[in-house]
Amino acid sequence: SLIKDLSEIRKEFPVLDKVVYLDNAATSLTPEPVLKELIEYNRNYRANIERGVHHLSKIATHRYKDAHLKVAELLGAEEEEIVFLKNTTEAINTVARGLDIKKGENIVCSSMSHHSNILPWQRIRDQKDINLKFANPKKGTVDEKEIKKLINEDTKLVAISHASNVTGSLNPIKSISNYCEEKGAYFLIDAAQTAAHTPIDVSEIRCDFLCASGHKMLAPTGTGLLYVKKEHYDELEPLSLGGGHVREVTLSNYSTKDGYEGLEAGTPNIGGGIALGKAADYLREIGLNKIRDHEKKLTNYLLRQLTEINEIEVVYPEVERVGVVSFYIEEIDAHTLAQLLDQENVIVRSGDHCSQPLLRQLGYDKLVRVSLSFYNTLEDINKLIGSMEDILRG
Numbered sequence: 001s002l003i004k005d006l007s008e009i010r011k012e013f014p015v016l017d018k019v020v021y022l023d024n025a026a027t028s029l030t031p032e033p034v035l036k037e038l039i040e041y042n043r044n045y046r047a048n049i050e051r052g053v054h055h056l057s058k059i060a061t062h063r064y065k066d067a068h069l070k071v072a073e074l075l076g077a078e079e080e081e082i083v084f085l086k087n088t089t090e091a092i093n094t095v096a097r098g099l100d101i102k103k104g105e106n107i108v109c110s111s112m113s114h115h116s117n118i119l120p121w122q123r124i125r126d127q128k129d130i131n132l133k134f135a136n137p138k139k140g141t142v143d144e145k146e147i148k149k150l151i152n153e154d155t156k157l158v159a160i161s162h163a164s165n166v167t168g169s170l171n172p173i174k175s176i177s178n179y180c181e182e183k184g185a186y187f188l189i190d191a192a193q194t195a196a197h198t199p200i201d202v203s204e205i206r207c208d209f210l211c212a213s214g215h216k217m218l219a220p221t222g223t224g225l226l227y228v229k230k231e232h233y234d235e236l237e238p239l240s241l242g243g244g245h246v247r248e249v250t251l252s253n254y255s256t257k258d259g260y261e262g263l264e265a266g267t268p269n270i271g272g273g274i275a276l277g278k279a280a281d282y283l284r285e286i287g288l289n290k291i292r293d294h295e296k297k298l299t300n301y302l303l304r305q306l307t308e309i310n311e312i313e314v315v316y317p318e319v320e321r322v323g324v325v326s327f328y329i330e331e332i333d334a335h336t337l338a339q340l341l342d343q344e345n346v347i348v349r350s351g352d353h354c355s356q357p358l359l360r361q362l363g364y365d366k367l368v369r370v371s372l373s374f375y376n377t378l379e380d381i382n383k384l385i386g387s388m389e390d391i392l393r394g
Ligand code: PMP
Pocket: 025, 026, 087, 088, 089, 090, 114, 116, 117, 161, 163, 164, 165, 190, 192, 193, 213, 224, 354
């Protein structure tokens, strides 16, 4: 195995004794050390942050802040550039609603995106009377030439995903980032499907915003993150207003705090945030390069096995991708297959994967999706393939 002590690591995910978990693109599992961090906060030093002078609040404040630093280290960012939010959806909405986009400007996104990287831009288009342009994919992947045709001097922002949650295909983010810089457009990356699976360095990519879901990165549900290049904080209105994130309030006006604190209104998910910091450390300890290599090896094996089954149509088996593979079988409904696999304790996702525009372009209404993590093994894939063969031949 490319990952040292994988069998030891798997013990930290006790549910793996009971199931073959292949729905990591929806949400990951949480290892015991991350869970312990969440419980410790709630059990031993639970308090609100930034509000009290008592010692519990001081510990909680310190650990919550430190968690931002840990996530920043994972992504090559600075501590003050990481905002903790609920999920990727909230992160994208924070940028869509918070950025000052003026009439006459345009936004470029892609029809291959998850709904949460389409709908927020549709609403802004309708509210602010701006132009919204969709780059159509080739083989589920944003085409460089196509998207460059859409970006011009009036483009305020380009918002695409790092990898597709349906086909797993990786978009050419570096080249798009360079082009955005040339044209003076902001660049937002939805890294929901990559943050726990490939090394990411925002300073190397040179993006302006990056969004991810903590819950897909070993952290508890209800956690997510937004990277904001620090010079843009002044241009972002918080999604919500209230307590905790303000500096001064009078009856005629208010001012908000600098940096991420200004965008985290109200009592945040403190224990979840602290656990997200631990999850970032956990991923770094294994090493994102090793995770990527291990998952690549598993993905290639999975693709080989799937393409050998006659009935299965894999969606773009040939593209450069993360460990996400979707397929179609004419003989059996996607949900039925997922249910039958579930009876064998093999957990996969079925449906439209919150990507109806892409599925429509591909000509499917539902697909079955298998998505991997570093804790998966070749045996997991053998179990999946064996169960599918039984279902199809049985
Ligand atoms: N973007 C992509 C690419 C995703 O895969 C997902 C989750 N399936 C999301 C956005 C939304 O994430 P969340 O539900 O955590 O907001």
